[in-house]
Amino acid sequence: MRLRVCAIGRPRLAYARAGIEEYQRRLARYSTLEVLYLKEGPKEQEGARLLKASEGYRRVVLDERGELLDTLGFRARLEAWAAGGVRGVAFLLGGAEGHAEGVRRAADCLLALSRLTLQHELALLVLLEQLYRVETLRRGEPYHR
Template sequence: MRLHFITVGEPRLDYAKRGWEEYHQRLTRYHKLKTTRLKDRADPTQDILKATGNAYLMLLDPRGKQFTSEELSMHLEQVALSGHGEMALVIGGPDGHSDELRSKAHFLWSMGKLTFPHDLAMVVMLEALYRASTIAKGEPYHRG
C-alpha cells in the first residue's frame, strides 16, 4: 500500500528533519511513499482534499481513536485489504483540522492526550507507522 504523507508545513528543527529522514527511509522497505508539504495558511482544507484525491483519508486529530502499536498494524492491514491502494495521513497546521475536513475523513487517529510540537508529531507518526509495519512482517523491532 502507498502511504501519502500530507503535512501543513515541514520539519524545521534539525532533530525532526533527521528523524523524518530516518523513519521515512526505513518505511520504504514496506510501502511506497509520497510526501506533500502544504503551506501553512488560515484554512488548508481544500488543498488537503485536492492532495488526497481518492485515497483513504486518515487525519491525526486529538478527537480520534488511540491505537496500540499492534492495533495500528492491524488497521493498516485492514485498509490495505479493503482495496484502498493509498492511505493519505494528514498532519494539520497549528490550528488543527477544520470540521469540514474531519467530516470527510475515513478515520481520525489520535497519538494520545498530549499535544506535541508539529515537528515532533511528524517524527512520532513515522516511527509508529514503521513499528506497525515491522509488526505486520513479524520482524523483531517491536518488543511489546
C-alpha cells in the same frame, strides 16, 4: 497499499527533521511512502490543500480527539483496509492551528497519536515511527520488541 502523508509546512526543528528523514529512509525498504509538505496559511486554506492532496485515498485525519489505538490496533486497521481493497491511505497532519472542521468532516478515520496535543512536526515523526513499527511487526523483524 500506497501510503501518503500530507503535512502542513516543512519541519523546521533540526532534530524532528533528522528523525523524519531517518524513518522515511527506513520505510522506503518496505512500502511506497510519499510525504507531501503543503503550504502554510489560514486554517481553511490549509484544509483545502490537505483535501486536494488526499483525493482518491482513504483519509486518516490526525487529531488528539480521534480514536486512540495501540500499535497492534493500528497494524490491524491498516491490514484490514489493505485486505478490503483500499489502494491508498493518506494521513493528514494540520499546521500549528490544527485542522479546519471541514477536514475533520471529510475524514474516513479520525486518529489520535496521543491524548496530548503534539507539536505538528513531532506528530509527523511519531506517525512515521509507528508506520515503520507496523512494517517490522508485519515481517516479524526485531525492531518492535
